[in-house]
Amino acid sequence: MSTCELDTNNTTVIDEAATDEARNSEFSNCGVDTSSNLETTATTLSWHLKLLFSLNGVTLSLPSTALLYIVNTRAAVPLAYLSVYGALAFLPSSLKPLYALLSSRTSRRDHLICLLLVLSGLSLFATAFVPEGGVAWCFMLAFTREFFLAWPEFLLGVTLVEEVRSGIGDFDARAALFQSQAATARNLGSLFANICGFFFFFLRQFSASEEQLSYFSVVLIFLGTGLLNFLGAVFALYHRIGYAHSSYQLLEDQEDNSTDAASTAVSTRHRESIPSNDCFQGDAILVILLQLMVMTFALREPILKIWSESTWEVFISFLLVSIVLLAVINYHHWNRIQRVGLFLIMKNAVPSSGYLMVSYIYSLFQSNPMVLQLFGIINAVITTFSTWGYGRWLSKYSSGYQFLKVIVVTTMAASFLSFLYILLLDLSHETQWKAFLDVLLVSCFTSFINEWEFLPSVILATTSINAGKSPEVNDNRRRLDELSFDSDSSLNTFQLYQRNVMASTQGCYCGTSGTAIEYGALVSCIDFGDQIASWLTVPLVASLGISRENDWAHMDTLIVITALLSLIPLTFLPIIR
Numbered sequence: 001m002s003t004c005e006l007d008t009n010n011t012t013v014i015d016e017a018a019t020d021e022a023r024n025s026e027f028s029n030c031g032v033d034t035s036s037n038l039e040t041t042a043t044t045l046s047w048h049l050k051l052l053f054s055l056n057g058v059t060l061s062l063p064s065t066a067l068l069y070i071v072n073t074r075a076a077v078p079l080a081y082l083s084v085y086g087a088l089a090f091l092p093s094s095l096k097p098l099y100a101l102l103s104s105r106t107s108r109r110d111h112l113i114c115l116l117l118v119l120s121g122l123s124l125f126a127t128a129f130v131p132e133g134g135v136a137w138c139f140m141l142a143f144t145r146e147f148f149l150a151w152p153e154f155l156l157g158v159t160l161v162e163e164v165r166s167g168i169g170d171f172d173a174r175a176a177l178f179q180s181q182a183a184t185a186r187n188l189g190s191l192f193a194n195i196c197g198f199f200f201f202f203l204r205q206f207s208a209s210e211e212q213l214s215y216f217s218v219v220l221i222f223l224g225t226g227l228l229n230f231l232g233a234v235f236a237l238y239h240r241i242g243y244a245h246s247s248y249q250l251l252e253d254q255e256d257n258s259t260d261a262a263s264t265a266v267s268t269r270h271r272e273s274i275p276s277n278d279c280f281q282g283d284a285i286l287v288i289l290l291q292l293m294v295m296t297f298a299l300r301e302p303i304l305k306i307w308s309e310s311t312w313e314v315f316i317s318f319l320l321v322s323i324v325l326l327a328v329i330n331y332h333h334w335n336r337i338q339r340v341g342l343f344l345i346m347k348n349a350v351p352s353s354g355y356l357m358v359s360y361i362y363s364l365f366q367s368n369p370m371v372l373q374l375f376g377i378i379n380a381v382i383t384t385f386s387t388w389g390y391g392r393w394l395s396k397y398s399s400g401y402q403f404l405k406v407i408v409v410t411t412m413a414a415s416f417l418s419f420l421y422i423l424l425l426d427l428s429h430e431t432q433w434k435a436f437l438d439v440l441l442v443s444c445f446t447s448f449i450n451e452w453e454f455l456p457s458v459i460l461a462t463t464s465i466n467a468g469k470s471p472e473v474n475d476n477r478r479r480l481d482e483l484s485f486d487s488d489s490s491l492n493t494f495q496l497y498q499r500n501v502m503a504s505t506q507g508c509y510c511g512t513s514g515t516a517i518e519y520g521a522l523v524s525c526i527d528f529g530d531q532i533a534s535w536l537t538v539p540l541v542a543s544l545g546i547s548r549e550n551d552w553a554h555m556d557t558l559i560v561i562t563a564l565l566s567l568i569p570l571t572f573l574p575i576i577r
Contacts, residue, residue, distance in 0.1 A: 041169075045178045049160060050237045055232045056153050057189025059225055063124065065197060065369075066221040073128050073206040074215065075138035088139055092147040094291050094527035099154045100520030109159070109242035113152050114233040120148035121229035128222035155307040155439075157182075157523065158516045159242040161462055165515075175462040176398035180391030180455060184384055191380035198373040286326045287341070287524050293319045294531050337518060339575045341525040344457055346571040348529025351537040353555070353562045354450075357421050360552055364427055364435055371436060378440060379447050386451035394452070398459055404573055407456045411570055414453035417445050418563045460576070461522035465515055494539045537562075 014135075071077050077085055106112055123145040132138050160182055164175045236242075296303065296316060303312055365371040397406050420442045427435040540561070544554040 005431065009193060019140045039079035043169075043174070043177065045160065045181040045185075046163060048235075048241055049156060049163065050154055050181065052232060052236065052241065053185040054189035054192075055228060056149075056156070057186035057191075058193045058228060059120070059124075059149060059189075061190040061193035062228075063127075063221050063225045063381075064193075064197065064358050066218040067127070069128055069215075069218050070127060071138060074132060074218075075134050076132075077138060079137050085139060085142055089142040089146050090531070091291075091295065092143060092150040094531060095150070095288065096154050096524040096527070097285065097287050097330045097517065097519035098520075099151045100158075100516040103151075103155060103158075103516055109155055110237055113155050113242055113301075114237040116152040116155070117146055117233035117236060120145070120152065121226035121233070124222050124229065128219045135204055154520060154523070155242055158519055161465065161515055161519055162242075164462070170399070170404070172459075172463045173396050176395035176455075176459045177391045177461055179458050180387050180395055183387035183451070183455065184391070185460075187380055187384035187387055191377065191384060194373060194376035194380050198370065198377055200219065201370045201373055265436040285298075286323065287521055287528060289319055289323050289326070291528050291531060292525075293323065294528070294535060336576070337464055337522070340460060341522055342571070343572055343576050344461060344522060345532070346572055347457060347527040347538070348526050349532035350529075350566050350569065351533055351540050351562050352566075353418065353537075353559045355534075355537070356541065356546065356555065356558065357424070360424070360555070363437070365432075368432070371432075375439070375443065379443060382444055382447045383451050386448045387455065390452055390455050398463060403456070403460075404577070407423035407460075407573065408570055410449065410453040410456060414446075414449045415563045415566045416471055417449050418559060418566075421559045422444060425552060425555055446480045457526050458523070461519065461526065464522060464576075465518040 071085065103109065103112060123141060127141050127145055130141065160178055161175070164171065164178050167174050204217075293316070296312075296319065300312065307315075361375070362372065365375075394406055397403055424438060424442055427438055541558065544558055546552060546554050546558060
């Protein structure tokens with residue numbers, strides 16, 4: 001071999017190494033971890049997402065007391081309209097399919113997250129300046145504020161799903177682990193907010209010349225929370241959170257150069273046989289229409305003050321016909337994803353005594369807000385430990401019959417432990433400290449198990465969007481996983497990551513847009529079930545005659561009924577096998 005030939009070969013090797021290094025750098029700039037420690041990438045949610053989920057927890061919890069001041073004191077919303085206010089405030093959380101459809105219009109998710117966080121901060125600022133008696137402003141800002149809070153939270157969830165899909169190993173176990181880590185981060189943010197609130201009231205009690213919660217303090221709380229959202233927007237933009245366009249484009253450009261021709265062949269073959277995203281857009285619209293119908297029925301009385309009864313009936317008929325037509329059109333595309341959505345609705349559409357117990361506990365300690373804040377801190381600690389424990393001990397049981405057993409055990413445990421609420425119904429005759437210790441003990445058990453009972457629903461929604469893969473593609477992914485850990489393989493870190501992402505996206509009918517639509521529709525089914533449960537609880541409470549005036553009589557009956565009803569959805573588990 002000549003010296004010239006040797007130099008040429010060395011130059012080629014150096015150029016390839018430099019190219020690999022440049023690719024690794026480009027992927028790093030897109031928010032993808034290409035370190036040599038692939039096991040870490042597979043088992044840990046990125047710290048960027050953890051931080052933003054924590055910020056979400058702070059944003060939801062920190063202004064809660066100040067918001068009560070705005071609604072009850074500043075705007076003085078009449079009691080008859082409080083249920084309408086609550087319905088409007090909750091509605092944006094159930095519009096995730098709409099967020100998915102709107103988000104599919106842009107390839108720069110980081111820009112969208114940044115914009116939404118800025119708008120969220122501005123809506124928090126605006127809430128602080130609601131005029132006295134401004135009921136209409138209060139209602140409008142309730143929807144606007146929650147809209148700009150729920151949309152970026154949904155986008156973070158979609159980014160989490162894509163991060164799960166880009167890892168190595170069992171998808172279901174990794175999805176369960178990442179969702180538990182996200183919930184833990186959110187609970188830590190809530191814990192931080194509750195600690196801030198506790199010290200706020202602790203310091204205010206030594207200021208006898210002022211109210212514990214003045215309008216000036218409320219303005220500071222809202223301004224501080226809005227500022228946190230601005231910082232989150234800058235953080236999301238700087239780290240390109242959710243920006244996967246350039247990385248996916250890079251994979252597509254290099255797909256023809258992949259050394260695994262079989263992987264490309266399998267992808268091409270199955271893209272032709274897999275349904276399009278149109279049917280899932282139809283499912284998303286169907287969920288939105290169902291939610292709108294439930295809201296229209298529930299808010300019939302306030303609506304009739306604006307519309308005539310004939311107009312209301314025409315609108316209901318239009319919704320009903322639209323729902324039936326969409327259901328018929330989507331019938332031929334009925335698959336496991338639709339069955340999972342149906343199960344999630346039924347699983348959560350069960351009346352609950354939880355909200356009434358919160359109101360009952362509030363009535364016990366309303367004269368001492370520091371105790372209520374202390375309960376908030378302890379509850380945040382318990383739920384944080386619970387979600388961490390789920391990821392530590394149960395995330396590996398997230399597929400097959402083992403996952404079904406987790407759903408059964410956690411649901412039954414939550415149902416049986418809810419009977420402990422009955423022990424708290426006589427605390428109004430006890431001393432404050434005795435009542436505090438009893439509530440604390442019961443809350444530790446119920447809060448812990450309720451998190452374990454809820455997380456499987458979110459995990460099921462996350463893992464089900466991966467159900468569109470064919471067996472051949474799953475086999476292809478397993479082969480690439482084995483290749484990734486082959487010590488004799490000559491592929492560099494970027495190529496291993498590239499091939500793994502290609503294996504997880506090829507043969508799947510859902511690209512980035514499809515993933516968001518499926519995830520949004522399934523998670524929205526959970527919210528839809530919660531809405532149904534809330535409205536079903538109202539006539540149940542009315543029939544039992546439970547009220548503050550009669551000292552919460554028959555509350556024990558409600559606890560027993562709701563505990564037994566929560567077991568009924570377990571009979572529908574066979575539809576998701």
